[in-house]
Amino acid sequence: MNTHPVEVVMQDNQDRNTVIAGCCDNGENTHGELESFNMQLLTSSLQEERVHGISRTVESRPSDVKILVNLQDAQTVNVEWKNLTYTVPEGYIFKHKHKIILNGISGEVVSGEMTAVMGPSGAGKSTLMNILTGYITKHVEGETLVNNTQRELSSFRRLSSYVMQDDFLLPQLTVKETLTVAANLKIPSGVPVNYKQLVVSEIIDALGLKDCANTKTCQISGGQRKRLSIGQELVNNPSIIFLDEPTSGLDSSNCDQCITLLKTLAKRGCTVVCSIHQPSARIYEKFDKLYMLAEGQCIYQGPVNSLVTFLSCQGLDCPTYHNPADFITEIASGEYGDQVGKLVRVFNTHRINCKDSTKQHCTTIPQLKPNEDERAQCNSSLLNNIKVDLTDILVKKGYPTSLFNQFLVLVKRTFLCVMREPMLTQLRLATHLVVGVMIGLLFLSIGNDAGKMLNNSAFLFFTLLFLMFTSMMPTVLTYNFLPALQ
Numbered sequence: 001m002n003t004h005p006v007e008v009v010m011q012d013n014q015d016r017n018t019v020i021a022g023c024c025d026n027g028e029n030t031h032g033e034l035e036s037f038n039m040q041l042l043t044s045s046l047q048e049e050r051v052h053g054i055s056r057t058v059e060s061r062p063s064d065v066k067i068l069v070n071l072q073d074a075q076t077v078n079v080e081w082k083n084l085t086y087t088v089p090e091g092y093i094f095k096h097k098h099k100i101i102l103n104g105i106s107g108e109v110v111s112g113e114m115t116a117v118m119g120p121s122g123a124g125k126s127t128l129m130n131i132l133t134g135y136i137t138k139h140v141e142g143e144t145l146v147n148n149t150q151r152e153l154s155s156f157r158r159l160s161s162y163v164m165q166d167d168f169l170l171p172q173l174t175v176k177e178t179l180t181v182a183a184n185l186k187i188p189s190g191v192p193v194n195y196k197q198l199v200v201s202e203i204i205d206a207l208g209l210k211d212c213a214n215t216k217t218c219q220i221s222g223g224q225r226k227r228l229s230i231g232q233e234l235v236n237n238p239s240i241i242f243l244d245e246p247t248s249g250l251d252s253s254n255c256d257q258c259i260t261l262l263k264t265l266a267k268r269g270c271t272v273v274c275s276i277h278q279p280s281a282r283i284y285e286k287f288d289k290l291y292m293l294a295e296g297q298c299i300y301q302g303p304v305n306s307l308v309t310f311l312s313c314q315g316l317d318c319p320t321y322h323n324p325a326d327f328i329t330e331i332a333s334g335e336y337g338d339q340v341g342k343l344v345r346v347f348n349t350h351r352i353n354c355k356d357s358t359k360q361h362c363t364t365i366p367q368l369k370p371n372e373d374e375r376a377q378c379n380s381s382l383l384n385n386i387k388v389d390l391t392d393i394l395v396k397k398g399y400p401t402s403l404f405n406q407f408l409v410l411v412k413r414t415f416l417c418v419m420r421e422p423m424l425t426q427l428r429l430a431t432h433l434v435v436g437v438m439i440g441l442l443f444l445s446i447g448n449d450a451g452k453m454l455n456n457s458a459f460l461f462f463t464l465l466f467l468m469f470t471s472m473m474p475t476v477l478t479y480n481f482l483p484a485l486q
């Protein structure tokens with residue numbers, strides 16, 4: 001599908017002309033409405049910048065301009081967790097010992113911001129992500145609020161997306177087919193096919209997967225797999241997206257591209273939460289907020305650019321030219337003595353003070369007066385809170401597509417997978433032929449002899465048993481034996 005850039009020129013507050021985007025237009029598409037829809041999105045994003053009091057020339061950057069112009073702005077979803085404790089029973093038979101993984105942590109992520117969840121290995125990042133997404137519910141104490149109301153798990157799962165550390169891609173499908181299946185399942189059936197195709201090709205473009213669009217997922221690189229997993233979750237424009245280590249296995253340029261894409265989503269109103277392990281300084285500064293974990297406790301939550309000042313207020317000066325992300329990870333790992341307890345106390349005291357006073361946004365910095373920039377950021381978060389649209393999305397039940405449509409999409413997907421697995425298909429064909437001939441010979445002409453009635457039931461039983469076991473065989477072969485043979 002060809003894309004043709006359309007230059008959009010807008011005026012800012014000081015009447016400066018600004019080229020803001022090269023809008024993608026489907027070359028084959030003659031519908032004016034999609035073009036005007038794109039323009040609307042671009043215009044609204046510019047206006048939003050003005051509302052937040054920022055009047056500046058928006059530069060046209062090649063990586064930004066073509067990103068996801070066909071996805072609509074996300075719904076506002078703010079998530080807050082209070083006194084979250086996760087304890088697991090230990091021991092094999094008598095599980096009377098308990099291990100505390102997360103110890104009474106609180107925090108929040110807000111719409112329009114990209115939050116990094118950081119911490120040394122074993123600090124509890126993945127566990128926190130699993131609890132927030134609702135993958136872990138057992139042995140969890142504390143509250144999780146969505147837009148200030150108790151999280152209702154089934155509806156929250158529907159409006160959120162979770163890209164886990166390990167991907168689960170079907171090896172026989174190509175990149176484009178994988179995204180198309182995701183689009184067919186996640187975008188409502190009423191939406192025109194053209195639009196779904198447009199979204200798929202846009203995600204392929206934005207994630208830099210054009211070169212491997214027609215390559216099977218078993219043949220693409222680790223970085224491409226990661227980007228594809230993210231792309232699968234983007235098709236329905238989630239309001240909140242959780243990503244567990246999205247940059248692991250990516251080179252610096254891919255990593256940069258991936259984080260830029262997530263930042264673009266955040267700017268559209270999506271709440272982006274990423275667990276990340278020691279990001280480079282360049283990647284670190286792209287995040288809006290940091291949620292730092294150490295030994296299952298929170299030692300810092302606030303804007304990334306205030307971290308160094310906060311630490312220096314606690315007597316921990318970040319060496320010049322040292323990456324703040326590395327510095328806080330070193331502190332959390334105990335390289336600067338036992339600082340974790342002290343930082344946890346400072347953070348908790350600050351939260352309590354916040355609650356006791358004007359219930360202001362608890363993302364301001366402990367022991368620091370927020371500067372003008374931070375106030376502006378705080379205001380924008382509050383604005384987002386006011387903008388909260390607690391509409392149907394939280395109470396909406398059901399899936400975007402009908403059961404029948406889901407069945408059709410999955411049958412088509414399975415058919416493609418079966419046809420592309422020659423070894424399994426040939427094996428199955430051969431087994432059916434051989435067993436068919438054997439059964440045929442064994443029970444030859446039993447139908448005409450009333451004395452062989454019992455043989456008829458034996459024939460039916462045997463045939464059913466055979467069909468049942470052969471339909472199970474692909475799963476057993478694919479997941480247990482084939483990897484060992486390769």
Ligand SMILES: Nc1ncnc2c1ncn2[C@@H]1O[C@H](COP(=O)(O)OP(=O)(O)OP(=O)(O)O)[C@@H](O)[C@H]1O
Pocket residue numbers: 088099101119120121122123124125126127128277
């Ligand atoms: N079900 C469980 N039973 C016992 N221990 C667990 C369980 N789940 C997590 N843990 C432990 O909790 C700690 C935190 O695990 P988690 O995977 O959340 O860490 P992480 O910060 O994501 O680490 P990494 O960066 O290495 O992925 C680890 O020490 C882990 O062994």
